[in-house]
Amino acid sequence: MNKESIFRQLEQRIAGRALTAEALGEFNAMAIADSLKQKRSIISHHLNNLHREQRVVKVNGRPVLFLPVTVLRDHHRLAVRHGEYASIQALCADRQDSLAQLIGAQGSLQEALRQCKAAISYPGAGLPLLLRGPTGTGKSFLARQLWHYAIDEGILPADAPFTVFNCAEYANNPELLTSKLFGHAKGAFTGADKAVPGLIETSNGGVLFIDEVHRLPPEGQEKLFHFMDNGSWRRLGESADERSATVRLIFASTEDLEKHFLATFIRRIPVIVKILPIAERGQFERLAFYPPLFFRREAQRLNHDLALDGEIVSQLMRETLEGNVGGLENLIRNICASAWTFWRT
Numbered sequence: 001m002n003k004e005s006i007f008r009q010l011e012q013r014i015a016g017r018a019l020t021a022e023a024l025g026e027f028n029a030m031a032i033a034d035s036l037k038q039k040r041s042i043i044s045h046h047l048n049n050l051h052r053e054q055r056v057v058k059v060n061g062r063p064v065l066f067l068p069v070t071v072l073r074d075h076h077r078l079a080v081r082h083g084e085y086a087s088i089q090a091l092c093a094d095r096q097d098s099l100a101q102l103i104g105a106q107g108s109l110q111e112a113l114r115q116c117k118a119a120i121s122y123p124g125a126g127l128p129l130l131l132r133g134p135t136g137t138g139k140s141f142l143a144r145q146l147w148h149y150a151i152d153e154g155i156l157p158a159d160a161p162f163t164v165f166n167c168a169e170y171a172n173n174p175e176l177l178t179s180k181l182f183g184h185a186k187g188a189f190t191g192a193d194k195a196v197p198g199l200i201e202t203s204n205g206g207v208l209f210i211d212e213v214h215r216l217p218p219e220g221q222e223k224l225f226h227f228m229d230n231g232s233w234r235r236l237g238e239s240a241d242e243r244s245a246t247v248r249l250i251f252a253s254t255e256d257l258e259k260h261f262l263a264t265f266i267r268r269i270p271v272i273v274k275i276l277p278i279a280e281r282g283q284f285e286r287l288a289f290y291p292p293l294f295f296r297r298e299a300q301r302l303n304h305d306l307a308l309d310g311e312i313v314s315q316l317m318r319e320t321l322e323g324n325v326g327g328l329e330n331l332i333r334n335i336c337a338s339a340w341t342f343w344r345t
Contacts (some may be wrong), residue, residue, distance in 0.1 A: 028063035133275030161206035167215035188237025
């Protein structure tokens with residue numbers, strides 16, 4: 001039993017648990033040693049090495065708890081700025097800015113995040129925000145993190161909805177696309193046998209993320225910029241008084257703005273942020289994408305320790321990836337599959 005195996009055990013066991021003393025009571029050296037049928041001295045040695053490597057955090061008490069930093073940061077959104085805490089309560093109080101842990105938050109994304117924070121926190125319904133960048137650069141992930149940020153900062157209530165709509169799924173049916181966004185009245189079109197609210201309505205009080213917005217037809221863009229101007233709209237087929245809602249709008253697109261959008265629509269989006277592809281980020285940021293995100297996942301899938309040598313890292317740094325994060329994940333999976341096949345034979 002080596003320290004990597006112990007670390008994976010910690011990650012797997014803590015998944016889904018509440019951060020309370022009762023739920024985490026078994027994360028001490030003696031309990032871990034008993035469950036793994038190992039000597040306590042061996043487990044303590046490995047846990048202390050993991051602590052020195054800043055991969056686990058200590059929560060002092062009787063007994064001392066050892067918790068994996070990755071899960072605390074990624075799933076519980078804690079900052080974990082210290083190696084030791086006096087209690088679980090002190091650990092939970094060390095919450096992170098939902099955006100501060102993003103790769104590039106202090107580099108290529110610094111100005112973009114400043115603009116995004118300004119847009120999401122602007123009084124009223126915020127400012128409409130458009131995220132531009134190639135496929136796989138993290139636009140959808142950033143939109144969700146902005147929602148978390150708004151809740152953490154008290155800009156939105158804890159139960160504020162986050163709704164995702166991809167225009168590409170309905171690009172060949174403009175009427176249905178418009179209906180999905182704005183809803184429709186009974187009898188508005190063939191098959192509309194009852195009134196149905198749209199996503200604008202069901203997203204009231206929260207965030208609506210509209211992906212591939214360049215696939216929105218001109219009439220849909222017109223209805224949307226009317227909503228951005230007035231906070232009101234009508235369902236498809238309605239002629240009664242307009243409805244109203246307060247919704248923070250985040251759009252995403254991979255395409256050229258002038259070719260795919262009405263000028264009147266773009267003028268109503270005051271914050272347009274470009275997200276750089278991985279290949280255009282600095283070396284430190286590119287390196288940060290690799291082991292933490294995907295190799296750990298493949299190690300868990302294979303139930304086997306993985307070690308990176310310098311040649312593999314150099315190869316990854318040289319790659320120009322199609323699909324960015326998606327392309328990176330496929331490349332790393334390919335590397336792991338080759339290593340796994342070689343190891344088995």
